[in-house]
Amino acid sequence: MTISLTWREYREQFKESDPEELHLDATDKQDRTHHYSGRFTEGWLRWIHLREGMLLLIEKTYNHDRLLLDVSGVWQALSWYFILSGKHKSIRFPSCKGADFSLPQGRFLLHGTNLTDRYIDDYADTGPCLSVGIFVRPKALRSFVSDPSGELPPALKHLIRPSGSACYKRAGETSPMMYALLQQILQCSYTGPTKRMYLESKAIELLALLMEEETEIHQGDDQVALLDLSYRDRIHYAQEILLKNLADPPSLLELAQQVGMCDYKLRQGFKEIFDTTVFGYLRDRRMERAQQLLLDGQLKVATVARAVGYDSPTSFNAAFKRKFGESPKAYQLSIRK
Numbered sequence: 001m002t003i004s005l006t007w008r009e010y011r012e013q014f015k016e017s018d019p020e021e022l023h024l025d026a027t028d029k030q031d032r033t034h035h036y037s038g039r040f041t042e043g044w045l046r047w048i049h050l051r052e053g054m055l056l057l058i059e060k061t062y063n064h065d066r067l068l069l070d071v072s073g074v075w076q077a078l079s080w081y082f083i084l085s086g087k088h089k090s091i092r093f094p095s096c097k098g099a100d101f102s103l104p105q106g107r108f109l110l111h112g113t114n115l116t117d118r119y120i121d122d123y124a125d126t127g128p129c130l131s132v133g134i135f136v137r138p139k140a141l142r143s144f145v146s147d148p149s150g151e152l153p154p155a156l157k158h159l160i161r162p163s164g165s166a167c168y169k170r171a172g173e174t175s176p177m178m179y180a181l182l183q184q185i186l187q188c189s190y191t192g193p194t195k196r197m198y199l200e201s202k203a204i205e206l207l208a209l210l211m212e213e214e215t216e217i218h219q220g221d222d223q224v225a226l227l228d229l230s231y232r233d234r235i236h237y238a239q240e241i242l243l244k245n246l247a248d249p250p251s252l253l254e255l256a257q258q259v260g261m262c263d264y265k266l267r268q269g270f271k272e273i274f275d276t277t278v279f280g281y282l283r284d285r286r287m288e289r290a291q292q293l294l295l296d297g298q299l300k301v302a303t304v305a306r307a308v309g310y311d312s313p314t315s316f317n318a319a320f321k322r323k324f325g326e327s328p329k330a331y332q333l334s335i336r337k
Contacts, residue, residue: 053140086129
């Protein structure tokens with residue numbers, strides 16, 4: 001069953017709760033929690049105001065059915081929304097062709113200021129979800145990264161755009177350092193002013209990592225739109241590295257460093273050129289190589305698994321079956337008949 005609601009209808013289902021009942025900080029009037037338990041959703045939203053222009057949202061909900069939220073309005077703050085665990089979520093912007101974002105566990109969505117586009121939050125999976133949102137108004141961002149005149153660095157100007165301009169949007173991977181900071185936010189045991197100072201410091205650390213990533217992505221250009229020849233050459237060079245090292249490939253960051261680009265551009269390039277992720281490309285080539293080795297019939301399945309980089313026969317069997325519809329052993333037996 002699919003439930004469709006506007007954002008206002010969804011928010012009206014939540015009622016402000018007593019923080020003591022949830023074992024939260026009852027001393028801080030800037031720390032407010034709303035809970036809901038009913039037909040559509042169970043769980044709570046916790047809003048914590050940090051310094052002026054910075055807001056932290058912790059959300060833990062459980063949807064009983066697929067939920068579509070129709071969101072419209074004007075967002076004047078930069079927003080980072082991290083999925084830490086639980087169900088899959090996607091965001092669709094009907095007015096923007098190709099602006100659909102898949103947000104499984106371990107990813108985040110960034111959107112800049114002046115978000116006026118209507119969009120659909122699609123909670124396709126039922127079950128629990130834990131997420132953290134950080135909202136930063138332009139004035140607060142400028143207090144950290146602008147020059148004395150209030151100008152943002154060229155590589156960050158895309159985050160704050162004039163009224164009427166298209167809003168910047170990007171999905172990204174939550175790095176281990178980001179994840180560690182998010183866990184520290186969730187596990188904060190302080191109360192009162194000490195709690196807010198601690199949470200603000202962690203939010204600023206997280207913001208610093210995000211600004212560094214944005215700077216790396218946009219250094220020297222506003223936004224990568226088309227791949228030039230040099231860029232394509234680097235993507236194909238990365239492809240060659242993977243093909244030569246199927247059994248022991250470099251990590252995504254190591255591969256990006258070897259071809260002289262950031263990991264975001266490398267992922268983007270693989271998607272544009274090969275219509276798959278870096279990991280998806282590696283997995284498919286591994287399975288094709290495994291199929292060739294099994295076809296030769298000279299090696300045992302466990303040996304083939306190690307030859308294409310799988311230490312676990314169980315993982316290899318599962319990946320092979322997903323790709324070809326039968327287990328490696330069944331495939332090997334079928335070609336011997």
